[in-house]
Structure formats: C-alpha cells, structure tokens
Amino acid sequence: MPVSFGNDADALEAAQNGVAICDRSHWGIIQVTGSDRIRFLHNQSTNNFERLKPGEGCDTVFVTSTARTIDLATAYVTDDSVLLIVSPNRHEYLMEWLDRYIFFADKVELADITGKIAIFSLIGSKSSELVTKLGATEIIGQPYGTHQLLNQVRIAVGSGLATPGYTLIIPTENAANIWKMLVEAGAVPMGDRIWEQLRIQQGRPVPDKELTEDYNPLEAGLLQTISFDKGCYIGQETIARLNTYKGVKQHLWGISLDASADVGSAIMVGEEKVGKLTSIVESDRGFFGLGYIRTKAGGAGLKVQVGETTGEVVDVPFLSRISG
Incomplete structure (x- = not known):
C-alpha cells in the first residue's frame, strides 16, 4: 500500500x-x-x-x-x-x-x-x-x-x-x-x-472511526445504501423504527477547523458537549475533520469548539441523511 x-x-x-x-x-x-x-x-x-x-x-x-x-x-x-x-x-x-x-x-x-x-x-x-x-x-x-x-x-x-x-x-x-x-x-x-x-473531505466513513458499534447507518449518513421497503433483514426493525419515528439522535458531518485537534476530542457548543471528532486531516486548505453531532445542536453552519480550536460544521458530498 x-x-x-x-x-x-x-x-x-x-x-x-x-x-x-x-x-x-x-x-x-x-x-x-x-x-x-x-x-x-x-x-x-x-x-x-x-x-x-x-x-x-x-x-x-x-x-x-x-x-x-x-x-x-x-x-x-x-x-x-x-x-x-x-x-x-x-x-x-x-x-x-x-x-x-x-x-x-x-x-x-x-x-x-x-x-x-x-x-x-x-x-x-x-x-x-x-x-x-x-x-x-x-x-x-x-x-x-x-x-x-x-x-x-x-x-x-x-x-x-x-x-x-x-x-x-x-x-x-x-x-x-x-x-x-x-x-x-x-x-x-x-x-x-x-x-x-x-x-x-468528502465524508466517506470507515470502520473503527465513523463506522463502529456506537453508530447506525442513518447516523453515518448512508441513507443511499438503505432500502426501506424490502422487508426483513438483520437490523431492519431498528432502522425502520428510527426512520419512522425520526429517532436519529446524531449525524455525521464535516467540520472545517482553524487548527489541529485530536481524534476523539469532544465537539462543544459553548459549555455543552454535542459530539465527537472521528477523523482529521491537514491539507493545503487547512484542517478538516469528520464528527458526529447531536441532531438538536444543529447542522451546516454551526460554530463549534473542538479541543483547543474552533470550527464550522459543513456538508460533505458522500453523505445523505434524513432529518432527525
């Protein structure tokens, strides 16, 4: 590799x-x-x-x-x-x-x-x-x-x-x-x-970072991979219930950051923890991360604190989601 x-x-x-x-x-x-x-x-x-x-x-x-x-x-x-x-x-x-x-x-x-x-x-x-x-x-x-x-x-x-x-x-x-x-x-x-x-930068989730047993596919922004009318499969009842009752409590988002932060850092809005940073990369355009953020906290445009730095929540093209 x-x-x-x-x-x-x-x-x-x-x-x-x-x-x-x-x-x-x-x-x-x-x-x-x-x-x-x-x-x-x-x-x-x-x-x-x-x-x-x-x-x-x-x-x-x-x-x-x-x-x-x-x-x-x-x-x-x-x-x-x-x-x-x-x-x-x-x-x-x-x-x-x-x-x-x-x-x-x-x-x-x-x-x-x-x-x-x-x-x-x-x-x-x-x-x-x-x-x-x-x-x-x-x-x-x-x-x-x-x-x-x-x-x-x-x-x-x-x-x-x-x-x-x-x-x-x-x-x-x-x-x-x-x-x-x-x-x-x-x-x-x-x-x-x-x-x-x-x-x-595009938001593709991977195992051990964005795809773990802490998250489901709706939270991970993988709506495009889910059939809601195909009948029974492993995990179907839970996914159907989350979709029907708008039970998605958090979503995966991109985060444009002003400086580096540690993976696993809490994502804060003021004094409130609203999520967790799962990935980060430095590029010629600065630092960019992925993280799960509570649905009620907001989405694109939300200003956040991650570790010692600040950032803004942004959409990323790989993901599709439903409202929580």
Whole structure:
C-alpha cells in the first residue's frame, strides 16, 4: 500500500481536474456463489439485492442485529457470483460473520479472494477517457455500480469516493501491465495519503472511526445504501423504527477547523458537549475533520469548539441523511 508516490500535489490536482489512479488492492474482496447468493445477501445487509441484475451493483451496509455498523461494502452482481469489496480491516471479520448465517439448506459459498485480485480506482473528471481506451464504452454514463467484464478486467462505475470515476477489478497477474498502461495513458498515481485526505473531505466513513458499534447507518449518513421497503433483514426493525419515528439522535458531518485537534476530542457548543471528532486531516486548505453531532445542536453552519480550536460544521458530498 503506497502511502505516497512523492507527487501528492499532482495526484490531488489530477483527482480534482483530470484522472488519478489509486491502488486499493489492500482492500478486502469476498466472492459469494451458490444459487441462494442473492437472497442471502438481501437478508444480511441494508440494500435491495433482489432488484439487481448481472452487470449491476450497489453500496450496502452490514449491520448487527441492533443496527450498529460493521462495514460499508460495494457489491457487484455477475452471472454466477456477487463480488463484495469491503474495507481493508474487515474481510476476515465479515467472512466469519456471514458464515454464521449460512444454514444447512442454504446454497451459498463464501471465498475470501483478497490478495488474488487487484483493485484500482480511477478518480477524476477525465476517467471516462481512459475507460474508453480500455473498450468499456457501454458503462459510460450508466448508474453507479454498473460494470462490464473486458479481457478479464471488470470495470465498474464509481471510484469509491464522491468524485466521479471507475473501479477496476483485475487478476493480480495482469495488474502490473494494466497499471502501466493506464499511467502511460495519462493517469497520475495517487497514494493512500491523498485517498485518506479525499475520503475525509468528502465524508466517506470507515470502520473503527465513523463506522463502529456506537453508530447506525442513518447516523453515518448512508441513507443511499438503505432500502426501506424490502422487508426483513438483520437490523431492519431498528432502522425502520428510527426512520419512522425520526429517532436519529446524531449525524455525521464535516467540520472545517482553524487548527489541529485530536481524534476523539469532544465537539462543544459553548459549555455543552454535542459530539465527537472521528477523523482529521491537514491539507493545503487547512484542517478538516469528520464528527458526529447531536441532531438538536444543529447542522451546516454551526460554530463549534473542538479541543483547543474552533470550527464550522459543513456538508460533505458522500453523505445523505434524513432529518432527525
């Protein structure tokens, strides 16, 4: 996992105005097969798998029985399997967790293929130009998660961030050649440091920071991953109750900060604690954080104190939320 290619400013510029390429092969990937695979995943996570056809995909959240978040995953439905891209530190846990819910009569098999498959993200407004060079013209302009297999490379709409782009799933033996070809075609290599900066600035939550057993997907701003009309699944009753009775007590927000602060610091309004800082990053535009803030305290525009510094609550593009 390269932290940086020594070109952070160029990579950031490319992600914003051109095309950057990020190696996400340290993320987990789980392959789900068997004739019951769609029904199984439909019952184990928040999104509606039964509406998906081969060549389509979605983001979904795995939650506990009390709707606490385990991970935000991206699923791609193929003719004979579902591929799940999961967070780097979650594939082993999710393998064990999902296996617990496979019963004797279920025709479902799980395979952890992390390390056997490379994952690249093309990030930026000019990503479609490179995808065209790969020959995947059919997915350009299609909905998020739409994917196509070309010469053993699966190309999917969506960069993993709020920035437009594509995700490439590649057998490891072909990964170096594909990377070289894309860089020669104009993609600027981007290390994990800029990925982390972008994911905080855009509001993508991750496990152990924004996604923990302290928070549910509605609080985490993952409304776009939840189907409210698909019926029973693990955690469904709690999520439905929170939605129906406006029971979301806190929301994840971006926070523009005047100086650095420690992760875990209390977010204050006057003498009142209204939340907690979960992530922070320094960029050329200053310090920026993510944090949970009580719904009744307010939202965008709220002035806050975090540790020894001050800040302002702002919207971030990755998140969608309901009123509390």
